[in-house]
Amino acid sequence: MGSPMSSMPRHFLFLLASGRVDGNTEQLARRAAAALPPDVARTWLRLSDLPLAPFRDLRHGPEPYPDPAGHEKVLADATLAATDLVMAAPLYWYGLPASAKLYLDYWSAWMRVPGLDFKRRMAGKALWAVCALSDDDRSTADPYVGTLRLSAEYLHMRWAGVLFGSGNRPGDVMADEQALAEAGRFLL
Numbered sequence: 449m450g451s452p453m454s455s456m457p458r459h460f461l462f463l464l465a466s467g468r469v470d471g472n473t474e475q476l477a478r479r480a481a482a483a484l485p486p487d488v489a490r491t492w493l494r495l496s497d498l499p500l501a502p503f504r505d506l507r508h509g510p511e512p513y514p515d516p517a518g519h520e521k522v523l524a525d526a527t528l529a530a531t532d533l534v535m536a537a538p539l540y541w542y543g544l545p546a547s548a549k550l551y552l553d554y555w556s557a558w559m560r561v562p563g564l565d566f567k568r569r570m571a572g573k574a575l576w577a578v579c580a581l582s583d584d585d586r587s588t589a590d591p592y593v594g595t596l597r598l599s600a601e602y603l604h605m606r607w608a609g610v611l612f613g614s615g616n617r618p619g620d621v622m623a624d625e626q627a628l629a630e631a632g633r634f635l636l
C-alpha cells in the first residue's frame with residue numbers, strides 16, 4: 449500500500465526564504481517549477497511577506513499551543529494542503545536563512561496544536577530544497593542539507609534532495625549551466 453499522499457493530486461508549495469526578491473534562489477526555483485506538468489498545482493509564498501512572531505516553546509507549560517492565526521495560519525494551512533514542500537532558500541552562514549528556520553521551528557508548535565494532527569498529516573509529503581550559494585564547495589552547505597533532511601525524516605516525510613545553483617549577485621545563477629539543466633528535471 450502506498451502512502452495516503454500517493455493518491456492525492458500533486459500540489460507544490462514553494463516557500464521563498466531569501467532576504468531579497470527575485471534573487472538567484474527564486475530564479476532557479478521558478479525555472480524548476482516551469483518544468484512541472486501544467487496541471488500540477490503550485491502555491492508560492494514569500495516568507496518575508498508573512499513574518500512570524502518569535503517562536504515560543506510552550507511544550508512543558510500549562511497551556512496548549514493556540515490554533516494558528518494570521519500569517520501563521522496562512523503558512524500552516526498551505527503546508528498541510530501541499531503534497532510537496534519546496535524550501536527555496538539561499539545558503540546563509542552555512543545554514544538556512546532565519547525566516548526558513550523560524551518556519552521550521554513552528555512545525556514543533558503545529559505538531560502540538562490540539563486537533564491539528566500535524567505530524568500524521570505531514571507524513572508522506574516530500575520536502576525539496578532549492579539553494580543558491582556563492583561558495584564553490586557544496587560541502588559547506590552540509591548543515592543546511594542536514595537540517596532539512598533530518599527534519600523531514602523526523603516527520604516521516606520523504607527527503608527529495610536539493611538543487612544547488614551558484615551565484616552571488618542576483619541573476620548570476622542564470623550562468624550556471626549545470627544548475628539550469630538540473631532545474632529542468634529536478635521536481636519531476
Ligand SMILES: Cc1cc2nc3c(=O)[nH]c(=O)nc-3n(C[C@H](O)[C@H](O)[C@H](O)COP(=O)(O)O)c2cc1C
Nearest residue numbers: 466471472473538540541542580581582583615616
Ligand atoms: C547573510 C548572508 C549569509 C551568507 N552566507 C553564505 C554562506 O555561508 N555560504 C555561501 O556560499 N554564500 C553565502 N552567502 C551568499 C548567498 O548565498 C548568495 O549571494 C546567494 O546568491 C543569495 O541568494 P539569493 O540571490 O537567492 O538571495 C550569504 C549571503 C548573505 C546575505
